[in-house]
Amino acid sequence: MPINVAIIGCAKIAHLHAKAILQIPDLNFKAVWSRTPESAQKFVDEYGVKAYSSIQEMIKAENIQMAVVCTAHPYHADPAIEAMEAGANVLIEKPLASTLQDCDRIIEVAARTGRKTGVISQRRWYQPIVRMKKAIDEGKIGTPALGTIQMLGWRDRSYFEGDAWRGSWKMEGGGVLVNQSPHQLDLLQWMMGDIDEVFGYWSNINHPYIEVEDTAVAIIRFKNGGLGNILVSNSQKPGIYGKVHIHGSNGATVGSQPEGGAMFIAGKTTIAEAPKLDLWTVPGEENQLEEWNKADSDEFHSVDAMTWYFRQQLEDFKDAIINDRQPLVTAEEGRKTVELFTAIYRSQRDGKPVKFPLLPEYDREDMDGRLL
Structure with a gap:
């Protein structure tokens, strides 16, 4: 069709x-x-x-x-x-x-x-991420008990000056939380489940020429009783990595590094390193890390990585329409990411944890604490 x-x-x-x-x-x-x-x-x-x-x-x-x-x-x-x-x-x-x-x-x-x-x-279609999600869904780590994400990258002045909308609360909507971190925020919730409460802070460490945050941290309590933490930043020169680690109730851990080295910038750079598994302590599977990483790297280097994973999601959306x-x-899944970064902004604004679910604040004009 x-x-x-x-x-x-x-x-x-x-x-x-x-x-x-x-x-x-x-x-x-x-x-x-x-x-x-x-x-x-x-x-x-x-x-x-x-x-x-x-x-x-x-x-x-x-x-x-x-x-x-x-x-x-x-x-x-x-x-x-x-x-x-x-x-x-x-x-x-x-x-x-x-x-x-x-x-x-x-x-x-x-x-x-x-x-x-x-x-x-x-990134849900990256093979290391697919392996992680499958292991979690099959109960190989027990119940997801502790989830961590780190995204330590760099954006320089030329990046923000390259497009007029970047670095502005009203034009970009936010900084590292809104622009660079949604992939990691999505993966954390996809693997850990729904959130109960968030406490967070954000800051601008070394980009004084922009309005928005370049760094954010948060502590999460999930509805399943699990805990999580977030550390995302555009203030590490050069960029270091992005990581997602999920620790289970049986002591086993699955973890990946979806990004390594300099972070991808649309229209300017390519993906620096193939995504890989960097932690895997599932009983009986500890020695498969090298084999899996080689297979996943071979796939990554056999395709146009810049478009291949977009293609996987476009194929999924096409199939959803046809069938x-x-x-x-879904949009509902996408809202969860917005809800999470909104909670971090509100937590800093109000100086306290933020309970979920969040509703829009129609009676305020401060963009959840972004417009100070």
């Missing part, structure tokens, strides 16, 4: 989606929309698609069934809603939105229109 696809927002990350779409049979890349005509024209020239100044017109004229939203974080909701109301299913770049208000608007319209919605979290099922990463 051929599916017509459009991209909404023609920023740097959109090019990776375009290349991945073109690799998938039965996905027909038809059109783009952008607030910036010059950006849209680059897609017309490179991919031979049509550019539109109206999302609704584009969806109707090209019979678009799948729209991939790649606008800046605070501007995901309005175009996604417009696309759904015009008849398209939408796959939205991470995070789902920068506020819970916008998340709930997207989810409400999806429910009302019956459209599929998904959120990009392509009328939910995609692996």
Whole structure:
């Protein structure tokens, strides 16, 4: 079943989606929309698609069934809603939105229109992550009891000056929590389960020329009784790594390093190192780490890693449309990531732990403590 696809927002990350779409049979890349005509024209020239100044017109004229939203974080909701109301299913770049208000608007319209919605979290398809999740689901570590994520990277001044929206609360929605950490925040909750309470802090350590945070820490209590901690930062030069470790009630641990070395920057760098397992103490499987890492590295180096994992998620979303099922990463799953970083902002603002679930704060205009 051929599916017509459009991209909404023609920023740097959109090019990776375009290349991945073109690799998938039965996905027909038809059109783009952008607030910036010059950006849209680059897609017309490179991919031979049509550019539109109206999302609704584009969806109707090209019979678009799948729209991939790649606008800046605070501007995901309005175009996604417009696309759904015009008849398209939408796959939205991470995070789902920068506020819970916008998340709930997207989810409400999806429910009302019956459209599929998904959120990009392509690291769920990394083979080391797949192995971790499978081991947890099969009970090999008992109950997940302690989850930790670390993301220690670097962003320099040229990165923030490269796009006008970066480094601003209103234009980017946040710093390392909103932009660089959603993948890790998603993986932590996917493996550990729902959250009961969060206490967190954020800071700007060494980027005085931006408004947003470059570092954040948090302690988590999960509903299953497990605990967790978060350490994410853009203040380590050069970038070091990103890690996800899950420790179980039987004493076994599974852990991976999805990112190593300099962190990926869309339109500027490639993925520096293959993702790998770096901890595995499941009884009887301790000696398989080297074999698995070799197999996973061989796969990583046999494909175009820049687009392969996007392709896996796009394939999943395509199949969800064709077979009328939910995609692996739904809008509701994406909201959990926004809820977590929102809790960290609110915790610093209020100086106390934040209980879940969180509701939007319609009576405040401080963006959960981001606008001081």
